[in-house]
Amino acid sequence: MEKIKHEIATIYILWLRQIKRHLRSKPRLLMSIFQPILFLVAFGFGFKNIYAQAGQGNYINFLAPGIVVMSVVFSAMFNGIGLITDKQFGFLKETLVAPISRFSIIFGRTLGGATVAAIQGILVFLVTFLVGFKLASFSGLFSAFLFMFLIALFFTALGTSLATFFTDTQAFPLIINLIVMPVFFLSGALFPLEGLPKGFAWLLKLNPLTYGVDGFRGSLIGEFHQAINFDFLVLGVSVLLVLVLGSWLFGRVEN
Amino acid sequence: MIKVNNLIKKFNSFTAVDDISFRVKKESIFAFLGPNGAGKSTTIKMLVTLLKPTKGQLSINGFDVLKESVKVRNSFGIVFQDYSLDDELTAYENMYFHSVVYGLPAGERKPKIDKLLELVDLSDRRKNLVKKFSGGMKRRLEIARGLLHEPDVLFLDEPTLGLDPQTRNHIWDYIKELNKEKGLTVFFTTHYMEEAERYADEIAIIDHGKIVARGTLESLKSKTKTNNLEEAFLSLTGYDIRDENAGSIERMRLQRKKWKR
Numbered sequence A: 001m002e003k004i005k006h007e008i009a010t011i012y013i014l015w016l017r018q019i020k021r022h023l024r025s026k027p028r029l030l031m032s033i034f035q036p037i038l039f040l041v042a043f044g045f046g047f048k049n050i051y052a053q054a055g056q057g058n059y060i061n062f063l064a065p066g067i068v069v070m071s072v073v074f075s076a077m078f079n080g081i082g083l084i085t086d087k088q089f090g091f092l093k094e095t096l097v098a099p100i101s102r103f104s105i106i107f108g109r110t111l112g113g114a115t116v117a118a119i120q121g122i123l124v125f126l127v128t129f130l131v132g133f134k135l136a137s138f139s140g141l142f143s144a145f146l147f148m149f150l151i152a153l154f155f156t157a158l159g160t161s162l163a164t165f166f167t168d169t170q171a172f173p174l175i176i177n178l179i180v181m182p183v184f185f186l187s188g189a190l191f192p193l194e195g196l197p198k199g200f201a202w203l204l205k206l207n208p209l210t211y212g213v214d215g216f217r218g219s220l221i222g223e224f225h226q227a228i229n230f231d232f233l234v235l236g237v238s239v240l241l242v243l244v245l246g247s248w249l250f251g252r253v254e255n
Numbered sequence B: 001m002i003k004v005n006n007l008i009k010k011f012n013s014f015t016a017v018d019d020i021s022f023r024v025k026k027e028s029i030f031a032f033l034g035p036n037g038a039g040k041s042t043t044i045k046m047l048v049t050l051l052k053p054t055k056g057q058l059s060i061n062g063f064d065v066l067k068e069s070v071k072v073r074n075s076f077g078i079v080f081q082d083y084s085l086d087d088e089l090t091a092y093e094n095m096y097f098h099s100v101v102y103g104l105p106a107g108e109r110k111p112k113i114d115k116l117l118e119l120v121d122l123s124d125r126r127k128n129l130v131k132k133f134s135g136g137m138k139r140r141l142e143i144a145r146g147l148l149h150e151p152d153v154l155f156l157d158e159p160t161l162g163l164d165p166q167t168r169n170h171i172w173d174y175i176k177e178l179n180k181e182k183g184l185t186v187f188f189t190t191h192y193m194e195e196a197e198r199y200a201d202e203i204a205i206i207d208h209g210k211i212v213a214r215g216t217l218e219s220l221k222s223k224t225k226t227n228n229l230e231e232a233f234l235s236l237t238g239y240d241i242r243d244e245n246a247g248s249i250e251r252m253r254l255q256r257k258k259w260k261r
Helices: A002-024 A026-053 A059-088 A091-096 A102-131 A138-163 A172-185 A198-205 A208-221 A228-251 B040-047 B069-075 B091-101 B106-119 B135-147 B165-182 B193-199 B217-224 B229-237 B248-260
Strands: B002-011 B014-024 B029-033 B055-060 B076-079 B153-157 B185-189 B202-207 B210-215
Touching: A002 A026, A002 A059, A002 A102, A002 B091, A026 A059, A026 A102, A059 A091, A059 A102, A059 A138, A059 A172, A059 A208, A091 A102, A102 A138, A102 A228, A138 A172, A138 A208, A138 A228, A208 A228, B002 B040, B014 B040, B014 B202, B014 B210, B029 B040, B029 B165, B029 B193, B040 B055, B040 B153, B040 B185, B069 B076, B076 B135, B091 B106, B091 B135, B106 B135, B135 B153, B135 B165, B153 B165, B165 B185, B165 B193, B193 B229, B202 B217, B202 B229, B210 B217, B210 B229, B217 B229
Parallel strands: B029 B185, B029 B202, B076 B153, B153 B185
Antiparallel strands: B002 B014, B002 B055, B202 B210
């Protein structure tokens, strides 16, 4: 019992550390909102008329949830950089010699990073209302935030897993872009999944983010591509898998 | 307090630590000296559970380092060669983080942190971010942090590197006092021979992964027929300049050269 309490306290303090670090870095906070807004304005107003003419309705409403997801995915992945700087500045060693399990270390970090990414997502979400986003119903908010947090967890764990292979922060952002760009573009965040060429549609089906986007958007605007339970199942299992992968990789880190 | 038997660490074909054995007595100050790349830090990393040995036995405070790692981790505190603080947190937050991960009861955290910050003269800087600290202040904070969970052994890997003489003396005064009054066992490495001369009860010199001499200052001097530790050190390890810790890439390069021949 004492042991469990200790591990939970550890997870909590690691979570808190991620939050504090993030809130103290104002430029990071601002910059991570700027890019999604640019996307939203450029794509949103750029494609608005074509989308409406094609009989699909309001593109801003369709696009805004996708852009929120984009901001969550990016800030979640960038949490990996935190692990690399902890390696560089030696703080990682302080946690590795402490009498706590490796799993608690990686889990606390991941929860903290995911919370930061979700906060980021909520900020961008609030901005989308200024551009003209309309919520279908308030009842969907709860499941929308659940999906948002799962997406944040998935990509934080993925970014942290990748970061275990790196020792400098120079190459890491390049690798992130290499992975995040295709994952984002092939998720249905920017366009509807109906009527896509077959091979292309398969690529999207293999992407866990596709289910995250569908669950999140569907909860907000009330139109799903798949059943929400199926979205939740696929995303949930993906999160578990990447968490296991992350703690295994982290267990191998030697200093 | 510390027992090391036939310890070996190999990185591929490079042997960083080559069958060393030694003991550190309870409540003593032990200096572990050697040129760059001799195997000092590798040995410490194995003692503090950061690196698994290729072969050999290690124990701290009667606990097997490999099998009872949690008990071992509770038994020692460490100040690493490089700083290991979180720059974006305050001095107090760094200490608090440590108190939680080492499982200090909630009621004891604050009084203990306050006492230790007082001890290293950082009480008035407790709310400052560590990134604003000088090297000496960071070191003092790290020592305070290493003592927070009341360890029996304190490892110090070149604790005074890059500090001015005033700060060095200051830091050693704390350590000596803790050793005398609390019976803290101290294991340290340094390149400043006068630190070992002045403070160590026993000295071991390691070179190319092997311990080349061990004993008190007097015994090392008489063994090498020299007048001070620096001369003794040089006569034991030679005058060649060593490369800074060869990284794993460097080692691979050496290996590739071997294969090409």
